[in-house]
Amino acid sequence: MKKLIAFDLDGTLAPSKSTLPERMTTLLNELLEKFEVCVISGGKYELFQRQVLSQLTKSPDLLKKLHLMPTSGTRYFSYDTKNNDWFLEYAEDFSPEQKQEIIKALEDGLEESGYKADKTYGDIIEDRDSQVTLSILGQEIVAELGEEGVTIKEAWDPDGSKKMKIRSIVAPKLPNFEVRAAGATSIDVTLPGVDKAYGMNKLMQATGLAKSDILYLGDKIVEGGNDYAVQQMGIDCIAVRNWEDTAYAIEGIVKVS
Numbered sequence: 001m002k003k004l005i006a007f008d009l010d011g012t013l014a015p016s017k018s019t020l021p022e023r024m025t026t027l028l029n030e031l032l033e034k035f036e037v038c039v040i041s042g043g044k045y046e047l048f049q050r051q052v053l054s055q056l057t058k059s060p061d062l063l064k065k066l067h068l069m070p071t072s073g074t075r076y077f078s079y080d081t082k083n084n085d086w087f088l089e090y091a092e093d094f095s096p097e098q099k100q101e102i103i104k105a106l107e108d109g110l111e112e113s114g115y116k117a118d119k120t121y122g123d124i125i126e127d128r129d130s131q132v133t134l135s136i137l138g139q140e141i142v143a144e145l146g147e148e149g150v151t152i153k154e155a156w157d158p159d160g161s162k163k164m165k166i167r168s169i170v171a172p173k174l175p176n177f178e179v180r181a182a183g184a185t186s187i188d189v190t191l192p193g194v195d196k197a198y199g200m201n202k203l204m205q206a207t208g209l210a211k212s213d214i215l216y217l218g219d220k221i222v223e224g225g226n227d228y229a230v231q232q233m234g235i236d237c238i239a240v241r242n243w244e245d246t247a248y249a250i251e252g253i254v255k256v257s
Contacts, residue, residue, distance in 0.1 A: 002236075004067075004209055005031060005253065006200065008218035008227050009041035009051065010183045012246050015150045017047065017142035020055040024243055027250040032062040034257050036207065040069035040199050042182040042226055044128045045077065053086075060084060067207075072180070072190050072226060073199020074130035078206070089206065092194050093129045102174060102189045103127075106134040109170035109187075115162050121145065130194075134166070134187040153184040163187060164224055180226040188226055197229035211235050215253075217246055 068077040074092040122140030142149040163181035171179040182188040218227030221239040231237045
């Protein structure tokens with residue numbers, strides 16, 4: 001019997017950079033009644049607030065069962081019931097010199113790939129302190145265009161080949177860092193050894209849970225994808241294509257538990 005259900009965010013719980021669909025909100029609230037829940041994603045904490053926390057239950061008794069791991073697990077927030085707020089447990093931040101090295105490699109790699117977009121929305125490279133992310137179409141495409149932005153992102157690289165090409169160019173430039181194909185149009189860079197498996201190990205230390213207690217759902221459980229490390233560490237995983245697949249899985253979990 002699993003005790004904690006962990007999820008990727010974009011493409012797994014919601015469309016890219018979008019708030020949780022109403023159906024998913026209802027299901028996650030039901031899941032929190034019966035399980036610990038973790039959300040781990042390449043997105044920054046502010047996106048977790050906008051996409052997830054703004055939609056979920058406000059019950060402290062349920063929120064204390066929710067674990068938030070932004071920027072691929074390089075940060076971990078737990079709910080402090082005494083202060084009724086989220087508490088940062090740890091952060092694996094870059095030095096200024098490391099950020100400069102990463103940003104240059106991402107800029108050069110994108111240029112060399114031939115996939116630099118003519119039209120972008122917001123910054124294409126975002127410093128998230130413990131992670132630097134390249135978003136080929138810009139960080140704000142969904143914020144500016146709404147559903148049209150989601151559609152454009154999903155159509156840009158449906159089979160993931162463009163992201164993998166960019167990653168294959170960038171990774172050799174950054175041998176001392178982890179470089180992963182992440183969301184629909186993004187590449188994430190973290191410190192070496194810091195990925196979602198690292199986040200899951202830190203979560204197990206914090207909760208006392210074992211690998212066998214956890215089930216993970218993600219849409220990038222493929223080699224080079226940012227969910228792959230969780231499967232490789234031996235946690236049971238369910239690969240999904242979109243948030244609708246995840247909703248079906250949650251319905252099944254809630255029904256049989």
